[in-house]
Structure formats: C-alpha cells, structure tokens
Amino acid sequence: MLLLDAEAVRAVYPMTTAIPVMAEAMRKFSGGLVTQPLRTILRPEADPAVFASMPCHVGGDGDAGYGLKAIMLKLDNAAKGLPVHVGVVVVFDADTGAPAAVIDCAELTAIRTAAVSAVATDALARPDAGDLAVLGAGVQARSHLQAMDAVRDLRRVRVWNRTAARARKLRDWAATWLDVPVEVVDSVPDALAGADLVCTTTSTKDPVVPGEALAGGAHVNAVGASLRDARELHSDAVARCAVFVDSRESAAAESGDLLVPLEEGLTGDGHVRAELGEVLLGRHPGRTGRDEITLYKSLGLAAQDIASGFAVARLAADAGVGTVVPMGAERLVAP
Template identity: 55%
Template sequence: MLLLNGDEVRKAFPVTEAYRVVAEVMRRYSAGDVVQPVRTVLGPGCDGSLFAAMPCHVTGESDSGYGLKAVLHAPGNTNRDLPTHVGVVVVFDPETGQPLAMMEGAAVTALRTAAASAVATDALALPDAGDLALIGAGTQARSHLLALREIRRLRRVRLWNRGNARAKEFLQWARTHTDIDIERMNSPAEALCGADLVCTTVDTTEPLVSAKDLAEGAHVNAVGSSVPGKRELSADAVASCSAFVDSREGAQRESSELAAPIEQGLLPADRPLPEIGEVLLGRHPGRSGTSERTLYKSLGMAAQDVASGFAIVQSAQRLGIGTMTDFTG
C-alpha cells in the first residue's frame, strides 16, 4: 500500500489535473455511474466534533473503483495550531481488492473542492467574469484562488476574513505564490460589491452574504458550510440565485442553506436543483441570462475524493513519491 502525506498529494495532483478528474466524475455521477450513499455523520454533542464516513464506487475506464473518505472535524485543534479537519482517503486495487493507497485527506479535500468550484464556475459564470470576492482566508480560500485563476482572468481580487492574523497570512502567501494583488476589505459587503465571482469558504452558522450584497450576474461558490446547521448565505441571497449542486440527494438532505428559503416561504419546496454534472452532460442549460445570479452549493462527494485518489496514485507512481508498506504482511 502506498502512503502519501499532504505535500506529496499536492505534488501529485496539480490544479489542471484536479479539474479534469473532478469534471469527469461529476459527469459520471449525474449519468448514474457512481454508487454513493449519503455520508454517515456522527456527532456526540459534547465537544463540537463530527466524524463522517463516505464510501463509494466509481465506474469508468480510469480513476475508478472502490474507495472511501473518513474525516474528523476537531474544532479544538484551532488552539493547538493543528488543522481542524483531519482525515484520510483510501482506495482499493480494482483487481485484487487489496488497499492500494492511503493519503492525507485534507489535501485531497482542498484540491478537489476547489476543482469542483472551478468546474462550476466555468459552466455557470459569465465568460468575462473576473472580479473575485473571497470570503474567508483559510486553506479553501487559497486553493480556490489557485483554481479560479486557471479558468478566468482575474482582474481584481478582494478578501474579507474575520480574523486579522489569518488574513495577513493569506496576503503574505498570495504575494509568495501568485502574481495577484489582493485587496483586504473591512466587511463581506465591501468585498462583494460589484464582484461577478464569489467564493465563500467560512464554517459559520451566521450567514455572511445577503441578497443586497450580490451583484447582478454574479456566480457564487458556497463551500464553507457543508453540514446541517451551517450557512454562509442568507435565505434571501439563496432565493435570489439559480441554485446548482454536486449531488441533488446530498443537498436535499444536508444543506441548511438550500432549506432555509423554503422554510421561510421564499421558494417552493419543489424548486429544481440541477446538478453540475447535468450541465456538463448537456441535460440542463445552466445560466439563462447575463443578469441571472447563479449559485453552486458545494457539499462535496465521496466520488470526487475517490476518483481523485486513483488519479493521485497514478501520478505519484510516475513521480516515484510516497512510502510503500506491506499491508498484508
């Protein structure tokens, strides 16, 4: 079995490859070539921790087979200077069933989540969109900046983050790793003013984005609040957008963001929730006009992790990176 740490995952899975793999698996999911139950989430309620297990099978000529992702949200790690999301992705040899590889899950999650947002942005955003608002300054904000600059020319990027230290770290990182000048704003509304691309990456129960803050024609990737009870966008903001999802089944069961406008009577319960894969397959037209606001509500799918895992293994083997261990010995 091949073991891969976070740095090795990032080396083996560049942004362009992540885009290719995630776009293809979103097509496969909407075409019925993925077996994926809605994730199992455990929360004891005593410390705010959550544990999620996500198995699946992906059918296809490449990047396919059985795999799973297991992730633990440990909020106390903030005070330990450790990641709050800890996990692994495991994939199994399609022929023998033996464990093929285990890799650091947070790196896979960051790369495939940003890739999915890039796929959704490419499919739904206006062709000339390039004024980006980043809400949040953590790992997902970094990965989204790198992913979106590959599919749109970013004319302007504005950042808002609640904490001063992390915002400064983000700006320093951006100066080192990109040639993009980032403007730091004092409020989410300031960052969002006139932005035609939006990425919200904050784990929060209190919405940060209202309908009045969103520009006409904007495309929003909402990725930070991915469990029930968490919301980045207010009900009126969601209601003002045409919403798209990665998995309709998962979104209907897990997204408080999409449920809120229905509960408040702003939208009907039978509101359509087209999948990005359906847009890519030509089964849904996607955006219908230049003034239409579009929303990609990202909850993440095990299929994205597993397909990415198989692609990462192949790349790591070509590069000769990772550590081999005899799992059966």
C-alpha cells in the same frame, strides 16, 4: 500499499490536474456511474468534533473503483495552525480488493473541493468574470484562489475574514505567485460590491452573505457550510440565485443554506435548477442570462474524493512518490 502524505498529494495533484479529474467525476455522478449512500455522520453530544464516513464506488473508465473517505471536522484545529478537516482516503485494488493507497485527506479535500468549484465556475460564470471576492482566509480560501485563477482571468481580488490578520496572511501568500494584488477589506458588503465571482469558504454557522450585497450577474461558489445546521448565505441571497448543486439528494438532506429558505417559503421545491454534472453533460443549459446570479452549493461528494484518490495514487506511483508498505500476497489468500 502506498502511503501518501500532504506533501506527496501536493506534488502530484496540482489544481490544473485536479480540475479535469473532477469534471469527469461530476459527469459520472450525474450520469449514473457512481454508487454512494449519504455520508454517515457521528456528532456525540459530549464532543464538539464531527466524524463522517463516506464509502463509494466510481464506475466507468479512468480513475474509478471502490474507496472510502473517513474524516474528522475539528474546528479548534484552526487556532493550532492545523487543518480543520483531517482524515484519510483509502482506495482499493480492483483485482485483489486490497488497500492500494492511503492518502492524506486534508490536502486532498482542499484541492478537490476547489477544483470542483473551478469546474462550476467555468460552466456557470460569465466568460469575462474576473472580479473575485473571497470570504474566509483558511485552507479553502487559498485553494479557491488558485482554482479561480486557473479558470478565469482575474483582474481584482478582495478578501474578508473575521480575523483580519489571517486575511493579511492570505494576501501576503498570494503576492508570491498571483499577478493581481489582493485587497483585505473590513466587511462582507465591501468584498462583494461589484464582484462577479464569489467564493464563500468560512467556518461560520450563521449566514454572512446578504442578498442585496450580491451583484447582478455574479457566480457564487458556497463551500464553507456542509452541515444541515450551518449556513453562509442569508435566505434572501439564496432566493435571488439560480441554484446548482453537486447532488440533489445531498442538498435535500444536508444543506442548511438551501433548507432554511425553503422552510421559510422564500424558495420552492424546484429552486435547484440542476446538478453540476447535468450541466456538464448538456442536460441543462446552466446560466440563462448575463444578469442572472448563479450559485453552486457545494457539499462535497465521496465520488470526488475517490476519483481524486485513484488519480493521486496513479500519479504518485508513476512519479515514485510516497512510501510503499509491502502487503504480502500470502495475506490475501484464505487459509
């Protein structure tokens, strides 16, 4: 069994490698090659943490097989300088069923989430989009900045965060590798003014994106709110958008961003245009006009983690990265 920490994941799974893996995972999901239930979520009243368990089988060729993601959401970790998402992804050997790799979940989640947003951006944003607004300044903000740079030529970047000091840290980090300067702004409308690419990566439960602040023709990747009682976008913002999702089933059950405007009567049952995978498979045209505002609402799928897990395990084995823990063939044989 291969043990892979965050450093090992970063070493073998850069954004440019993750993007095509995630595009294929989304095609497989919407193409019927993925078996996964809705995630099981534990939220004890006596504990503010959230635990989620996500089993999955990804079929087809390539990075495929059985796997499991077990993750904790610990929002107070941010104040400790730690990831708010912590846990593991386990992938299983196809021949024996033995655990083949145990992988750091925080780093894998950061990369795969942004990589899927890059896939959505490439499929749905205008080809000339490059004025980027990033809301939030944490791990996902960093990975999304890398992801957007991988699929579009950025010409302007603005960052807003409730804590300006964190936004300045993101700006300083970006200055070490990004050719475009990053500007820290004081408000969400300041960040969104004229932006044709938007990534919302906050940990808020209350919406921060008003509809009137979105520029015509923008593409929005909304990734920060992944629970039914959390929202980043005001209802009028969702109503203005052509909405695309990772999974229709997940969106209908888990997305506060989409469920609240539906309950308020601002959107209808057909407001979700398609799954991202359906666009990639050519079953839906995606954007239908230059001035249309497109929204990719990301909730995250186990299929994304499991496909990433198999890719990371394969790449790490080829590179000799990680720690090998002998399992012993005799342990796989029943007495």
